[in-house]
Amino acid sequence: MTFDIAIVGAGIAGASLAAAIGDRARIVLIEGEERPGYHATGRSAAFWSETYGGPGVQPLTTASGAALRAGGYLDPLGAVHIGRQEDAGAIAALLDEFAGTPVALSEVDPRPLVPGLRRNWALGVSEPTCAYIDVGKLHGDYLAAAQRSGAVVESSARLARAVRRAGAWRIDTDDGRSFAATMLVDAAGAWADEVAERSGVAPIGITAYRRTMVQLETDPPAPSAMPFVIDVSGGFYFKPEAGGRLWLSPHDEHAVTPHDVAAEEWDVAVAIDRFERAVDWRVVRVERRWAGLRSFAPDRLPVFGMAEPGFFWFAGQGGFGIQTAPAAAAVGAALLLGHLPPAGVDVERYLPARLR
Structure with missing residues (x-):
């Protein structure tokens, strides 16, 4: 069967794009793993933050918020970015970066918000x-929506080569x-450059990075009302989970x-050390540890658009591909189908031509 569009990768990027296109094109999703979303989507830290990814990503995150809330995908959490006196410059830079944007930020004393926070962590910015x-x-809803519109999902189908002849x-x-397909979309995440090379297209410098997460049992248990806590200087973040558990990352x-990554003992130890320097809680045990892949273009912005005739990039979503999925998919679908992109999103900053 010949398709209009072949999307390589059925993680959150490929699935959301296929759902956004819907029945306006015949689509096949070609997924290398047995289960879509195995490497990045399924190992997410699972939060939505308008500051995450910086000002270049914020318009996509903000534009995605209404759809995510309407779909019932978001639950209240709140965040506080914390710092010590030596982090005052980072606190000021955070506030300055998002001044004039729709993101609501305010300076706070974080210690009343985070039980057990050590006294030297006295600077904070609230992100409610x-x-x-x-x-x-x-992810499941995107896949289901795409399939209802006629998309075919081919799993355990790792791309060996793609050749374009006669359009x-x-x-x-x-x-x-x-x-066979008229258009090839590279939504392969950490493997995006590899897919391009196997298709005879020049890579654009997508780099894969490993990020560590651990689930801890702590004493005291993590309070459910505690916000997501982020070291403003990038040393760690943690958030409460069900049953008083805590998810912690050293922000590594x-x-x-690109491969099936796993958490390494050193990174787990670093995460716990940084956590214990910030709070006076006792770590009872590490219940789970895992790692996921994040992939970035050289300028750390996503890449959406045509680079060669018939070859479309939809990659480089870093760690923010899930929180930006509705708007990113709308941008991708608009570019592919020749429609107007979503209001409030400057598509030019995401086109692959900027990297040539």
Whole structure:
């Protein structure tokens, strides 16, 4: 069967784009893993924050908020960015970065908001709109919506090569399957550059990074009313989870060759050390540890748009691909179908031409 669009990757990027296009094109989603979303989407820290990713990403996050709330994907959480006296410059920079944007930020004393916070962590910025995000439901709903519109999902289909002749792509997978499509969309996350190279397209410098997460049992248990806590200088973040548990990350980024990553003991130890320097809680035990892949273009902004005839980039969403999914998918669908992009989003800043 010949498709209008072949999307390589069925994680949150590919699934949301297919759902946004709907029945306006015949789509096949070509997913390398047995389960879509295995490497990045399924290992998310699961929060929605308008400051996460910086001012260049904020318009996509803000534009996605209404759709995520309407769909029931967000639950109240709130966030507080914390710092010590030596972090005063980082606090001021955070406030300055988002001045004049719709993001509501205010200076606060974080110590009443975070029980057990050590006295030297006396600087803070409140971000009340931060929320939990139901990643599994969002991704599953996108896949279901795409399939209801006629999209075909081919799992365990790792792309071996793609060749374009006479305005059409022949796409072959490692297990011998073949597909034909007019347009090839690279939504392969950490493997985006590899997919481009296997399609005869120049890579654009998408780099994969490993990010560590741990689930802790603490004494006292994490209060459910506590906000998401972020070190303003980038040393850690943590948030309360069900049953008094705590999710903690050392906010690490280790450049890696894309593969099935796992948390390393050193990074887990670093996370706990930084956590215990910030609060007087006792870590009872590490209940879970995992790592996920994040992928960035050189300027750390997402890449949406045509680079070569018939080849469309939809990659480089870093760690913010889930929270920006509705707006990013609307941008991608508009560019692919020749429609107007969402209001309030400057599409030019995300086009791949900026990286050439």
